[in-house]
Amino acid sequence: MAQPFKSLIKSIRRSQLLFERLTKMPGQLEALRRALEDHRREMRLLHGLQTLPERQLWEGKPPKIPGKPHAHAFPYSTVCRQDSFETPWFSYWAERLDESLRYHRKLWEFVFICQALSERDAVRPGARGLGFGVGSEPLGAYFASEGCRITATDMAVERAEEMGWILTNEHAAGKAALRKPAVCPDDLFDANVEFRTCDMNDVSQDLTGYDFCWSACAFEHLGSLEKGLAFVERSIQCLKPGGWAVHTSEYNYGSNVETIDHADTVLYRKQDLEAFVRRLEDQGHRVAPLDLQMGTGLVEQYVDVMPYRDQPHLRMSLWGHPTTSFGLIIQRGES
Structure with a gap:
């Protein structure tokens, strides 16, 4: 023992x-x-x-150039590039949306959505538009000012608090958060805008019959690459046949292999977008061809790192991946 x-x-x-x-x-x-x-x-x-680029390259720029919306500025689904900012139509949209003209990818997203829908004649009096994850963006107010009838949606307040969107002023708790008097007179806004809560992973079946829909950098926050793409598919079903969906999100241009999936923010690669376009086309939808060629401007060679700057901010680092914004333009098929 x-x-x-x-x-x-x-x-x-x-x-x-x-x-x-x-x-x-x-x-x-x-x-x-x-x-x-x-x-x-x-x-x-x-x-x-x-x-950080030399100040003379970005401070007080891009130049403000008098102009109007272009007839064919975005024939492609594409990425944020510096050359867009230095055009008359970009200056027009920044002023129309009451946004300061600056080298920032979020401004590019707003302009991309407005310009893409405008040149496709989707923005017209009486047209119905549906916005997802609208936050405090000016897009709903702009569409309402043009006589469109807008349903603006965002997640429930409790969920937004959990995810920290309220602290960063990126959540709309109701219709009042979307009011932009400099973009849309209050009487027109009140007549043309309604607000609803919406879970983008479970879009209500009664949201149907719209002429166009949009989201600005929202569907990458739905939990996975596939959940984001499934939302885009669902959003198309909210449209009338022939209606237009325009969505922007995060593009990982540094790798076509490694990326971030199954996270609060996911990053889409070239292979993800190419496969998704084929998937939508197989369903009978039309997608503006992909143009993922990265720009070569001096300002866009800078990759912003946390804490992110107000500008220049065309490209950024997310978990070590260089990213920028991309936009998809989709027309619902006839069935």
Whole structure:
């Protein structure tokens, strides 16, 4: 019995030593985490200082050029590029939406949606439009000002609080959040805009018969690459045959293999978009051909890192992946 007893004592002692190490580990891991975060912040600052374009390239720009909407600015589903910002029609849309003219991909998304729908004659008096995840964007107000009847939707307040959208002012709690008097007079806004809550992963079946729909950088937040694409498919079913869907999202231009999936924010690759276009075309829909050629402007060579700047911000780093915005233009098939 002596030998087994000694073995038991040794086993207990080893367990005690392991327990002592484990009880010390959380503190050691926390110290390591803090050191790593300090290192990350320092690297972000260093990277930002070294890669920020010279001020004369972006400060006070792009130039404001008098103009009007273009007849064929976006024949393709495409990516955010610097050259779009330096056109008369881009200046027109920034002013029309009461947005400051600046090198920012979110402004490009707003302009892309308005221009793409306008040149396809979707924005007209009496047309019905459906917006998803509208936040505080000016698009609903603009469409209403043109006589369109708009249903603007966003997630329920409780869910928005969980995801942090309210703190960053990226959620609409109701119709009042969408009011933009400089874009649409209040009487016209009140007459033409209604607000509803909507889960983009479970779009209500009664949202049908619309002439156009849109979302601006929303469907990448639905939980996975596939959930985002399934939403786009569902949004098309909200349209009349021949209606138009225009959606923007995150494009990972750094890799066609590695990306982020199954996360709060996912990143779409070239292969994802190409496969999705084939999928929609197989269903009888028409998709404006993909143009994913990246621009070569001096400002867009800069990749913004957290904490992100107000401008220039055409490209950014998300979990180490260089990304920008892309837009899809889809026409529902006749069936």
